[in-house]
Every structure is written in structure tokens, then in C-alpha cells.
Amino acid sequence: MKVFVTGANGFVGSYVVARLLANGHEVFASSRTGDLSAFNANKNYRFIQVDFSDPFSLHDAFEFVQPDVVVHSGAMSKPDDCELKQxxxxxxxxxxxxxxxxxxxxxxxxxxxxSTDFIFDGEKGMYKEEDKPAPVSYYGKTKMDAEEAVMEYQHGWAIARTSFVYGKPLYGRSSFITMIAEKIKTRQPFNVxxxxxxxxxxxxxxxxGxxxxxxxxxxxxxxxxxKDVLTPFEMAQRVAAYLGISDHLISPVTKDEFKELAQRPLKGGLDIRKAIAELQYQPVNFDEGLRETLG
Structure with missing residues (x-):
């Protein structure tokens, strides 16, 4: 199967490319920036540098690939940046x-x-697939608007919503867990x-998934x-415990004290029962994911 993946240099996109290649698919990875991957030795891997917001560049890429499947993981995903640069x-x-x-x-x-649980307002938490979006940030609004466009597509579509993705980056910027581990190990003061x-x-x-x-x-x-419901500070505590460091300088704060530019939903999180039933999705618990990330 020919699969065209956007955001292939990103944190999630790189893992999607790796999984699809491991499963034997022909993967056409794309990004605005040059190829960062270690997949070039794989005969099923091709990289295309393309800006998916450029209609002409994108037309040429699709004409070349003619994909069976498109996985759109590319995005402007930092909520504060989205608020500042709408x-x-x-x-x-x-x-x-x-x-x-x-x-x-x-x-x-x-x-x-x-997509993301940031399409919700955070009043209820543990959102199901059928819950009505009500974003509280511009980032969440853009993801909701894009979802609505996808739902009008006529040739088969799926939306994969996720929440607070962590792990060991294949390349590029750190995830929250790897960043917080470094601050804990170096005893840097940091509010979470x-x-x-x-x-x-x-x-x-x-x-x-x-x-x-x-x-x-x-x-x-x-x-x-x-499968676990945690605050970012609780995640940081688990990181410190895993590292065996008790004299860290990580401190808990409220959202009002932290003063982020974009509002975040207070009670986020997603109910995964549908994915478990229909996709045989079986996520690890947080502590196991932590071991895989930092081990």
C-alpha cells in the first residue's frame, strides 16, 4: 500500500513512518524541511520535501505518489504559537x-x-468520539475546523484524536518527558x-493505532x-521517581500561576474504549511508557 505521510520530520510523524515501514508499506514521507530520517536504506521509503499549504507543490507531490492512503500528521501544534500567529x-x-x-x-x-483533545473545552473530561467540540484556544479551533473539512471528504476518512504525546524523539525537539527528565537530573527549577x-x-x-x-x-x-489520567506535574513526579531523584526543583503550579498565552482545557483526556474494541488498541500504562522513553 502506498502511504503519503505529512509532518514526517515531526515527533509523531517520524514514528508513523517507522511503523508503516515495519509493516511493509511503501511510505512517501513529506516535510517542509529536508530529510532527517534514518530510513533511507529501506527500499520502501521515499522522502518528498513539500509544503502542504502550497497548492502547486502539493499537486506535484500527489501526481508523483498517487497515494492509496494519506496520513496527515503535520501541523502547527504549539498552542501559544498558534495564539500569537493566528x-x-x-x-x-x-x-x-x-x-x-x-x-x-x-x-x-x-x-x-x-487531531487532539484540545478541540474540547475541558469542562467534562474523558471525552468520547461523539462529544461536541468547543475549543478554548485558537489552536483547538483550527483543529476543529480541519476536522469538519475532513468529515466532508467523500472517499473514506478517519480522525485519530490524541492527548499529550510523549516518548523518545527519533529526531527534532524533545517531548515533555525527555525535557522534564533533563531538568530533574540537572536540578533546574521549573514550574509544572x-x-x-x-x-x-x-x-x-x-x-x-x-x-x-x-x-x-x-x-x-x-x-x-x-489509559492513565494524570496532570503534567504528576507525570513529572513519576519521572523523578523513575530517576531516583528526590531533591529536584520541579514545583506544582496552577494554570493561572503558569500564565500560558493560549488557554488549555482543564479536564482533557480521551475515552479509548472504541479504539480498544474496534482497532484492538492496547496502550501501555504510563510507567511502562516512561521506562521505554527514558530507559
Whole structure:
């Protein structure tokens, strides 16, 4: 199966590429930046440098690949950056998704979109697939708007929503867990929010869930997240315990004390029962994911 993956240099995208290659698919990885991967020796791997918000560049890429499946994991994903640079966030997250859908339509490609629990307001928590979005940040709004575009696609689509992805980066920027581990080990003072709930998702589990959607052509919305409900500070505490460091300088704060530019949902997190039943999705618990990340 020919699979076109956006955001292939990103944290999640790189794991999706690795999983699909391991499962024997022909993977066309794409990113705005040059190839960072270690997959070039794999005969099923091709890299295409393309900006998916550029219609002309994207048209040429699709004409070359003619994909059976598109996995759209590329995004402007830092909520504060999206709040500060709203036109850029719209171009990347909404306009770029629409351009991908238009090109996928020409080849009747199955389309998978990676989304987030940030489309919800955080009043309820543990959101199900059918719960109504009500984002509290511009980032969440762009992801909701893109979801709505995907839901109008006529040739088979799936939306994989996730929450607080962590793991060992293959390349690029650190994840929260690897960043906080470094601050704990070097005794750097750092404040971590303790009044926001998430279902932290081990990145390998997320990639496996996306691969299951690809291979089963499973349509609809799926929550692909972790099984534990934790605050970021509780995650940091688990990191410190794993490292055996008690004299760290990590301190709990409220969201009001932390003063982030973009509002975050207080009670996030996703109910994963549908994915367990329909995708045979089996995520590790947080402590096991932590061992895999830092071991």
C-alpha cells in the first residue's frame, strides 16, 4: 500500500513512518524541511520535501505518489504559537488540510487526520468520539475546523484524536518527558501545571493505532490515547521517581500561576474504549511508557 505521510520530520510523524515501514508499506514521507530520517536504506521509503499549504507543490507531490492512503500528521501544534500567529496557524492547520483533501480526492485516497483533545473545552473530561467540540484556544479551533473539512471528504476518512504525546524523539525537539527528565537530573527549577488533566499517550502506541486504521481502512473518529489520567506535574513526579531523584526543583503550579498565552482545557483526556474494541488498541500504562522513553 502506498502511504503519503505529512509532518514526517515531526515527533509523531517520524514514528508513523517507522511503523508503516515495519509493516511493509511503501511510505512517501513529506516535510517542509529536508530529510532527517534514518530510513533511507529501506527500499520502501521515499522522502518528498513539500509544503502542504502550497497548492502547486502539493499537486506535484500527489501526481508523483498517487497515494492509496494519506496520513496527515503535520501541523502547527504549539498552542501559544498558534495564539500569537493566528494567520500562520490557519494557513497550516486549516487551509493546508483542505489542500491535502482536494489533492487526495483526485486519487480517491483514504484520508487519516491527526487531531487532539484540545478541540474540547475541558469542562467534562474523558471525552468520547461523539462529544461536541468547543475549543478554548485558537489552536483547538483550527483543529476543529480541519476536522469538519475532513468529515466532508467523500472517499473514506478517519480522525485519530490524541492527548499529550510523549516518548523518545527519533529526531527534532524533545517531548515533555525527555525535557522534564533533563531538568530533574540537572536540578533546574521549573514550574509544572498541576490542575490540568490529560491522558498521556506513548508515541509508539499512537503510531500503532494509526497503522491499525490504515490497514483496516477503519472509518470515523477514534480516540488514540493513554489509559492513565494524570496532570503534567504528576507525570513529572513519576519521572523523578523513575530517576531516583528526590531533591529536584520541579514545583506544582496552577494554570493561572503558569500564565500560558493560549488557554488549555482543564479536564482533557480521551475515552479509548472504541479504539480498544474496534482497532484492538492496547496502550501501555504510563510507567511502562516512561521506562521505554527514558530507559
Amino acid at each position: 494567520p500562520d496557524a490557519f494557513d497550516t492547520n486549516v487551509f493546508g488540510t483542505v489542500q491535502l483533501l482536494l489533492n487526495a480526492e483526485a486519487y480517491k485516497s483514504f484520508f487519516i487526520y491527526l 501545571v498541576n490542575d490540568q488533566l490529560r491522558t498521556p499517550t506513548y508515541v509508539t502506541d499512537l503510531a500503532n 494509526i497503522a491499525a486504521i490504515v490497514e483496516g481502512r477503519k472509518e470515523g473518529v477514534f480516540n488514540i490515547a493513554g
